[in-house]
Amino acid sequence: MLAHLPILQVIVPLMAAPACLILRKPKLVWLFTLLASSLAFIISILLLQQVMVADTISYELGGWSPPWGIEYRIDKLNAFIALIISGVSTVVLLAAQTSIEKEIPEDKQTLFYILYLLSLTGMLGIVTTGDAFNVFVFLEISSLSAYSLIALGKDRRALWASFQYLIMGTIGATFILIGIGLMYQMTGTLNMADLATRLPEVAETRTVTTAYVFFIVGVCLKLALFPLHFWLPNAYAYAPSIVTAFFAATSTKVAAYLLIRFTFSIFGISFSFTTLPMETLFLVLGLLGIFIASTVAIYQDNIKHVFAYSSVAQVGYMIVGFSLSTHAGLTAMLLHMFNHALMKGALFLALAAIIYRVGSARIADFQGLGRQMPLTMAAVVVGGLSLIGVPLTVGFVSKWYLVVAAIEKGWWWVAGLVLLGSLLAVIYVWRIVETAYFKAPMAGRQPVKEAPMAFLVPVWLLVSANVYFGIDTRLSVEIATAAAKGLFGVAQ
């Protein structure tokens, strides 16, 4: 069985999804889904252990060796991302049944879990495959299930947000398809490792440059890099709360993975960063994303919108790390991906708990919540501190590595801007804290109880992870550094 782990990582949730249709009651389906997700998480841990020792694992599907058959290729980078995705998925699922009881009608709950598993499958598939066209297929699986999950939100604006996401997402996916097609045309292969060997011969051609541009633009649409981020705030705000908790922590990471993989492993650093002014372009877009999104977040009325715009800003931080094109910059980006998953996962899950009790996420409804839901609000506070980057939280760790990487490269002013961006985060986090703790509850409102255990357990699991990995950084830093080194070693 151990030899088959790479494919089992994807097959377990994939086969669990249609199997859910056979079970009837939503609670049973929930337990089954939780089981499937936990299995996927365990497999990802085992794979990461194997890969830290063995370097790269290759698995030939169908018994045909690449490039004639499809290959699954696990190295430190994708094992790390798979760990993040399956881990967050399992923790979020703990609270899922309680949360959707109030947000999704009962006859649709089984369908919700099927779509959730399909979304998980899609993301894990994108991350583990070693074949470029396979990426497109699983990208569409994850996208289609995402559109459906978002549209399950109660508010009618969820439908419109989902449609806009569908249009923008499909344009992005088609651009990626064009990019893959052009790459195939010039090299004759679809296997990623093979592409890496064959692209340098044709790297000078205009076609390959066009392929790169189209592919990157498509990925940036999915990544919600400024200015292609317009679908994200509404999609996150109006989707069912559990869905937002899951996606906020995972979907942008997968797009970031594709960016890293194709830039470093396939096209190569020298091509990507010298043929086109990628460093400057990504730096500018990343910084713009940080500042514009953080500023917009300050003025939002709905807390889900605040954190959604904050996510766009965090993507900006990741891209700034990417644009440094140094080993340290890439390590910072990978660390931030891990830490952001923990931060946003905790925050949106806590928000889900609040919505469950209060019924809405508007800032006015937060008044006095600090007293009525102490544990949940404490979780929001810790998550907020992590967002700002206060020491002892994971947020501090990734910001620190980013600042150090920028200074190493000699870009002092970038380091300064990063710190400035954190100040903006202070403003929107403080707004929430102030309303919750320092304002009396609105007159005529029913007092609410603390969130049920189903929420508190996963929320505090994630919050403790926030603090634990903020203090004991060895594990995350070691993996991120090794992954970055692996990418730099391959591509020159």
Place this chain on the structure above:
Amino acid sequence: MFAVVMLAGIYGLVSASFFVAMDAVDVAFTEASVGAGISTLLMLTTVAMTGRTEHMASHKPLLALFVVTVTGGLLIYGTFDMPYFGSADAPIHNHVAPRYIYDSMKEIGVPNMVTSVLASYRGFDTFGEVTVIFTAGIGVLALLSVVQRPKSEAVIEAINDSMHEKHLILRVVIKTMIPFILLYAFYVQFHGDYGPGGGFQAGVIFAAGIIMYALLFGLSAARQVIKQPVVQLLSAVGVLIYGSVGLVSMLNGGTFLDYSVLSADPIAGQHLGILLIEFGVGLTVASVMIIIFFSCSARSEYQQAKKGESL
């Protein structure tokens, strides 16, 4: 809007004939059934529910023109280094393709090279594709399904009679054609190894036959034959069959979807594997197409019932 949809359907048909000219017969088959058939059908259903008119935009789309020109320009810039149309020494014809073309008969024993690549060499992509179709089916169900109240026999009879009067010729002709359509679907399914065809095309044609029946005899009559929970289950079963073939390969010592280990003789194993997975594909595609159409019609009836109640 009606004109727009019909023109889109014609565009699909023209693309299909274009594909034939490009020697892509399997693709032409699929594009004709999907692009010109199912796609037009679904769009017409949607137009029926959302209205046939459109009011024109009042602002000038300058930004759109700019974006489109830049994108188009970039693409044209990229074409200048491409291999010429039809040249036999392009990279793609010399690397992976020769084995597919010249060795697949030996290794898999199936004349249709597209089927051997689709079902065996790149079988996992096809598994992903079946999952995409399944996802769309579940998504449409999640969006459009309504709790059904079964209509009484009398009501079904009444609908039947009224349609009988209005569409007599169509009903008589279609009633004779449907068995042939379904038979043709089975032919395409199992003959896909030797000629153009395979699971997708077969599934779409089968679904088209059932949908034609539903269109002319009423949704309730169709539902008496094709029950919703059964169809949903069948769509899941199709995906599970595909996956199980892969799992059995793993248990027999090969990697996932390695058909050679399914039987003592590798070629027989390949045939068996391809047969089973194509069947799974056809099953899921047919069920999902039926689910999508039935969901749209059920929603339409639900909308009309609500309008009737509020009047």
Place this chain on the structure above:
Amino acid sequence: MTTILGLYNYWIVIVLMMIGFYIIIAHGHLIKKIVGLNIFQTSVFIFYISVGKVEGATAPIWQEGIILYSNPLPHVLILTAIVVGIATTALGLALIIRIKEAYGSVDEDDIQAMDNQDMVNQDKEQQQC
């Protein structure tokens, strides 16, 4: 001249792609956007298939005596892509049906206006509390 003869197929496809792309961005009616998406995707398919064509070859089905065949790999990729396209279209149309029910209109400007109105109303409610 040879350049034009060798590349004209790509240019035609690009024009088609851009038409589709333009329809998606510029038109407000939601079903038209989906039609535009379809045209955009279909032209990408035509591009791939024209890449795979070999001059003087025939369809990739083994027959005794024939040596030159067109490349089967693009055909496989496009079969998958067509299915993905119809899946997206079906989901998009289902969303449009629900949007029509919820908003009463399938025009982008109308829906945007209704959403903005909702936000304004919500703000007014807030201030009254």
